[in-house]
Amino acid sequence: MNGSMYSASKVLDIKLKRGPAGLGFNIVGGLDQQYVMNDSGIYVAKIKEDGAAALDGRLQEGDKILAINGHKLENLSHNAAVELFRSAGEDVQLRIQQRLPMPMNGPSSSKPDGESPVSSLGLLAATLGVAAILALLYMRFQPLLKRH
Structure with a gap:
């Protein structure tokens, strides 16, 4: 991570009441x-x-x-x-530089990152169900297979 992701971002003044x-x-x-390499910012x-801050949004x-x-x-x-934050008083004026959203590679999706269209648990349940049916069929028809 480096400071370049903030170079073209928007500066905003926000007033918060403690x-x-x-x-x-x-x-x-x-x-x-340092939180960002080569940048001693806060x-x-x-x-x-x-x-x-959450209520302001x-x-x-x-x-x-x-x-x-x-x-x-x-x-x-x-x-x-x-210490500056602690001694700032009840009404606090902040000047902030908003972070830029990280660029996306590949197709965009309405689903959050890491969430696939089929849940892992659902896929596991379907696989176990198919395995159980195959095992049942094998046991049911095993005597018939041995005759031929």
């Missing part, structure tokens, strides 16, 4: 804990269900946070960035 559980997301990255790692996992309340997050350690 809730009882904070802003409702976790961050990764920083000078000392990224959204996880959006917490029913948190301020614009911030997504993988987005790069460029600034908080006007303070740029360039060249900060992870702990320094966390």
Whole structure:
């Protein structure tokens, strides 16, 4: 993974109101804990269900946070960035760079990745059913086969 996936992405300003559980997301990255190779930026790692960020709906996992309340997050350690978030107050203005969707290879499908049209469990059940019928037929007709 490298920083190039963010080069042509959209920059967005988002205002969040801190809730009882904070802003409702976790961050990764920083000078000392690079999340993206050759990029010391701060990224959204996880959006917490029913948190301020999830209720707003614009911030997504993988987005790069460029600034908080006007303070740029360039060249900060992870702990320094966390401290900026903790001391940001109740109304927090974020400038984020949205991650670009990853390009797809091959045909597109309406099904999520890894989900085939026929479920593995269904295929297994059908195979076991056919094997059981064949075994039953073999046992039923085995005496007739021995006569000839």
